[in-house]
Amino acid sequence: MKSKKILEVCLSPDLGGLELYMSRCANELSKEFEVSCVVSTTSKLKDYITTLEKFEIKRKSSFSIFSSLKLAKIIDDKNIDIVHLHWTKDIPIVVLAKIFSKKKPKIVQTRHMTMTRFKNDFYHKFLYKNIDTIICVTKALEEQIIKFIPNKIRPKTKTLYLGANEVELLNEKEIEAFKGELKVENSFMVGLVGRINEFKGQYLLIEAMKVLKSKNLDIKAYIVGHAMNEEYLDKLKQMLKDYNLEAFIKFVGFTKEPYKFMQACDVILMTSKNETFGLVTIEAMKNQTAVIAANSGGVLEIIDDRETGLLFESGNANDLALKIEELYFNMQLKQTLAKNAKIKVDECFDNNKQFEKLNKLFEMI
Incomplete structure (x- = not known):
């Protein structure tokens, strides 16, 4: 029996390494956990998620209350334990969805982008104290997280490199x-x-x-x-x-x-x-x-x-x-x-x- 329910979230409208990594995460994690996905209605990514349960949310901005409420409903309806997000711009929507939800899932972010300034203002304190873990794709990025997010509100950090699939060599x-x-x-x-x-x-x-x-x-x-x-x-x-x-x-x-x-x-x-x-x-x-x-x-x-x-x-x-x-x-x-x-x-x-x-x-x- 699969022990935890994970919601993979990426509302980015683009299709690059970050977005494709989300679909790979969803497919790989589904071997051990019960996984559902949330993408944007305008996303090019949705065509890459074909075998898992998929929800679409209309995303107008990073601060859309409507998007957060809809995401909160998905969290509660699916009894989600962990929300795994990838796009930094999705953090406000995901954090608000956690607050609006009854389930109060843990939030895990795989961070793909660098961090270049201190996050010690009220707004960032509110966001980061609601995130459980940040997975950093390089050691240098983990060092940035430790440097720029105050210890009192800093989520747990872990470096985990991305991986490449085995390929079939052409003759x-x-x-x-x-x-x-x-x-x-x-x-x-x-x-x-x-x-x-x-x-x-x-x-x-x-x-x-x-x-x-x-x-x-x-x-x-x-x-x-x-x-x-x-x-x-x-x-x-x-x-x-x-x-x-x-x-x-x-x-x-x-x-x-x-x-x-x-x-x-x-x-x-x-x-x-x-x-x-x-x-x-x-x-x-x-x-x-x-x-x-x-x-x-x-x-x-x-x-x-x-x-x-x-x-x-x-x-x-x-x-x-x-x-x-x-x-x-x-x-x-x-x-x-x-x-x-x-x-x-x-x-x-x-x-x-x-x-x-x-x-x-x-x-x-």
């Missing part, structure tokens, strides 16, 4: 066919996966490709992900025109099969300014593809420079170009990095191992 013929669809031909293939917004740093790849094109290197780059901001996407496309790179950089859009894309690439980039963790990084490592990443944020807990990947100076397109060029000319290094990365991700960032730890944590709460 050479399948990879060639996939490359054919993308018209890669024999070019060195660079990939960048993630939602398209300025924080993710797609513009750095374009600037780096401008440098590499000036050296007449046979490189093509592909950007995977949906645009959060059409204005930013238009700006990137204008850069391609201005630099005459339209034949060398393609926008692929969102894909449900990122593993195929990653395996086809010679290298996957992580160009975010200060990524808290970087799920794409460990997924690329799991797919045995070399990674070049910015030397900031959670990446520093994942990549050992020149052993399991290459690090470039964050925000420096010229340095990024140099690292891509290095792997272009040194296939042996590229293969060694990919091999070492797979060993590390299997040891430290394996999906099954991380969810075993998450299950044990929820058993104790």
Whole structure:
């Protein structure tokens, strides 16, 4: 008999690593617990939750009393023991729902975003004293939580890395066919996966490709992900025109099969300014593809420079170009990095191992 009832909550309208991690949590935790899910009526995430009970709430703002009351009713109707939230902007709604509910469930937050300022005002004291546990996706993030939330109201903290799923490796013929669809031909293939917004740093790849094109290197780059901001996407496309790179950089859009894309690439980039963790990084490592990443944020807990990947100076397109060029000319290094990365991700960032730890944590709460 499943012992606890867990409500997974994510009212974000977007579809990226955070949202997809919520659906993975729901599916994995349902093996040990009774799990229901709550998503936004406008969410792209709802299509990924197909086998579990799912509720939809219309979310107008982080302070919607209507949303909180509706969530409280779900909590009481389903007799929920733990509400597990992922999007920081959902905290007020979830806390108010706890207060409005008769059940008064414990609140657990998996925090994916950095914390940069003190939370010692009345508003944050009210929120955080109602949260039982914050699961931090990096050690650096847990240190921030301890630094910025006063001890008297600070929830319990625990570092638990995200994990990457085991993947089925494509054979050479399948990879060639996939490359054919993308018209890669024999070019060195660079990939960048993630939602398209300025924080993710797609513009750095374009600037780096401008440098590499000036050296007449046979490189093509592909950007995977949906645009959060059409204005930013238009700006990137204008850069391609201005630099005459339209034949060398393609926008692929969102894909449900990122593993195929990653395996086809010679290298996957992580160009975010200060990524808290970087799920794409460990997924690329799991797919045995070399990674070049910015030397900031959670990446520093994942990549050992020149052993399991290459690090470039964050925000420096010229340095990024140099690292891509290095792997272009040194296939042996590229293969060694990919091999070492797979060993590390299997040891430290394996999906099954991380969810075993998450299950044990929820058993104790």
